[in-house]
Amino acid sequence: MQTPASFEYERATSVEQALALLEQHGPEACLVAGGHSLLPMMKLRLATPEVLIDINELPDLGYVRVEGSEIAIGALARHVDLLASPVLREHYRIFEEAEHVIADPIVRNRGTVGGSLCQADPSEDLSAVCAALGARLVIQSAAGRRTVEARGFHVGPYETLVGPAEMLVEVRLPIRPGAGSAYQKVERRAGDYAIAAAGAFVVLEGGMVADVGVGIAAVGAPQFTAPGAEDYLRGKEPSEPHLAEAARLAAEATAPAVDQRGTVEYKRHLAGELVRRALRSAAARAAGQEG
Amino acid sequence: MQVTVTVNGEEHTSEVEPRLLLVHYLRDHLGLTGTHWGCDTTNCGACTVWLDGVPVKSCTVLTAMASGHEVRTVESLEVDGVLDPVQQGFMQEHGLQCGFCTPGMMMTARRLLDDVPDPSEQQIREGISGNLCRCTGYENIVRAVRWAAEHPATEEAPA
Numbered sequence: 001m002q003t004p005a006s007f008e009y010e011r012a013t014s015v016e017q018a019l020a021l022l023e024q025h026g027p028e029a030c031l032v033a034g035g036h037s038l039l040p041m042m043k044l045r046l047a048t049p050e051v052l053i054d055i056n057e058l059p060d061l062g063y064v065r066v067e068g069s070e071i072a073i074g075a076l077a078r079h080v081d082l083l084a085s086p087v088l089r090e091h092y093r094i095f096e097e098a099e100h101v102i103a104d105p106i107v108r109n110r111g112t113v114g115g116s117l118c119q120a121d122p123s124e125d126l127s128a129v130c131a132a133l134g135a136r137l138v139i140q141s142a143a144g145r146r147t148v149e150a151r152g153f154h155v156g157p158y159e160t161l162v163g164p165a166e167m168l169v170e171v172r173l174p175i176r177p178g179a180g181s182a183y184q185k186v187e188r189r190a191g192d193y194a195i196a197a198a199g200a201f202v203v204l205e206g207g208m209v210a211d212v213g214v215g216i217a218a219v220g221a222p223q224f225t226a227p228g229a230e231d232y233l234r235g236k237e238p239s240e241p242h243l244a245e246a247a248r249l250a251a252e253a254t255a256p257a258v259d260q261r262g263t264v265e266y267k268r269h270l271a272g273e274l275v276r277r278a279l280r281s282a283a284a285r286a287a288g289q290e291g
Numbered sequence: 292m293q294v295t296v297t298v299n300g301e302e303h304t305s306e307v308e309p310r311l312l313l314v315h316y317l318r319d320h321l322g323l324t325g326t327h328w329g330c331d332t333t334n335c336g337a338c339t340v341w342l343d344g345v346p347v348k349s350c351t352v353l354t355a356m357a358s359g360h361e362v363r364t365v366e367s368l369e370v371d372g373v374l375d376p377v378q379q380g381f382m383q384e385h386g387l388q389c390g391f392c393t394p395g396m397m398m399t400a401r402r403l404l405d406d407v408p409d410p411s412e413q414q415i416r417e418g419i420s421g422n423l424c425r426c427t428g429y430e431n432i433v434r435a436v437r438w439a440a441e442h443p444a445t446e447e448a449p450a
């Protein structure tokens with residue numbers, strides 16, 4: 001039987017209170033949202049927080065809504081909320097496609113977007129989605145709020161910019177009219193973490209790529225992205241040779257590790273192929289075709 | 292710490308350790324052993340119960356997190372000797388062999404049918420994809436859920 005080490009449990013009922021509790025208990029305290037990354041780690045004693053601050057009861061942090069020219073997602077929005085969101089479906093199909101293959105429906109009932117990003121697991125799909133879309137993340141502390149780029153949020157595996165007395169409260173995505181987006185993932189079996197996964201968004205102007213984002217999970221791409229591939233595609237026609245070259249550049253940006261999921265060569269090849277498919281599908285959608 | 296959890300409509304107040312997982316609270320403190328405890332790693336779904344109407348894997352929920360909330364377990368499916376259509380479906384279609392996955396399967400299936408009363412085979416397969424079965428190969432489980440969809444009225448329990 002796997003039992004976490006003993007800890008003290010606190011339940012926060014407001015963001016301010018959660019932050020005050022973090023402040024009060026110091027670095028050995030830890031927030032718990034869905035608990036679907038943290039509790040398994042605590043059961044294996046890979047994490048041994050002394051105080052657990054439950055943020056599931058925070059009101060009004062599970063929203064997905066349009067605010068001006070952005071989409072705002074509350075940190076406690078669960079995977080199931082993102083999968084079902086009409087707002088996300090309308091603007092960014094990438095979410096539906098990614099969420100559909102994150103874990104299984106029961107895990108998705110519980111896991112949150114905030115927990116996913118803050119877990120900073122190198123295989124986390126939503127980190128790749130946020131990197132592709134150029135999301136901005138809102139971090140709150142007792143001193144106020146600051147906004148950081150998703151592409152600078154991860155300072156290493158399992159490490160983020162969120163300080164010990166801070167919390168991630170919101171994800172903000174720019175709405176780009178006419179953008180097409182897509183997600184592609186290959187896993188060993190249903191519900192597993194990716195062997196490799198890639199997301200893309202594309203905006204076309206006069207048939208040329210005006211804006212593009214590439215996100216990559218599970219294969220060691222720095223900040224879950226591949227800027228070289230994006231720079232290459234900008235201003236070009238999304239033709240097959242151009243997509244192939246972008247995919248090659250993206251694969252070059254990865255640094256996969258060998259594990260039960262595959263060899264370095266296989267994973268790098270797969271990452272490139274998935275980038276190509278995601279770009280192809282996003283470009284077709286941007287052009288108003290079903291991709 | 293003290294927790295108060297409503298389980299199958301009944302309120303229970305208990306003194307527990309904060310680290311007590313919900314699956315063990317249900318089984319060991321309340322004696323509700325219908326909820327099974329399998330992989331302990333959030334994969335198999337044998338421990339699936341409802342938390343405020345939503346299926347969750349109770350090996351990955353703290354009892355403390357369920358305090359002040361409503362939990363529903365497999366024991367609640369049968370009412371006054373009448374089986375839920377899902378239970379009848381598993382019986383009619385031979386939806387189990389060893390039965391280990393069955394309580395979790397049925398709690399997931401009940402929720403699925405409440406949300407989607409007439410699910411396609413694909414919807415059923417996706418719906419139960421967080422519940423693993425080592426015995427049946429899933430065919431009969433899918434048929435059992437279809438049976439329940441086609442026989443929503445519990446009164447007409449087959450003999």
Ligand SMILES: Cc1cc2nc3c(=O)[nH]c(=O)nc-3n(C[C@H](O)[C@H](O)[C@H](O)COP(=O)(O)OP(=O)(O)OC[C@H]3O[C@@H](n4cnc5c(N)ncnc54)[C@H](O)[C@@H]3O)c2cc1C
Pocket residue numbers: 030031032033034035036037038039040075101102103104107110111112113114115116118119123124125126162166167168169191192193194332333334
């Ligand atoms: C069986 C299984 C399969 C899975 N498969 C996939 C998969 O295929 N792809 C994938 O991407 N993920 C997968 N996951 C991971 C899942 O998506 C994450 O566990 C989950 O979304 C994390 O969110 P949570 O709310 O459960 O986080 P928690 O476990 O509650 O928290 C994770 C970490 O983030 C911190 N944290 C949580 N919320 C905040 C916040 N608002 N501010 C600051 N810090 C915070 C916590 O302190 C903790 O350190 C899987 C998980 C399981 C159990």
Ligand code: FES
Pocket residue numbers: 327328329330331332333334335336337338339348349350351
């Ligand atoms: S025992 Fe909870 S998922 Fe297997």
Ligand code: FES
Pocket residue numbers: 386387388389390391392393423424425426427
């Ligand atoms: S019937 Fe044996 S595991 Fe499903």
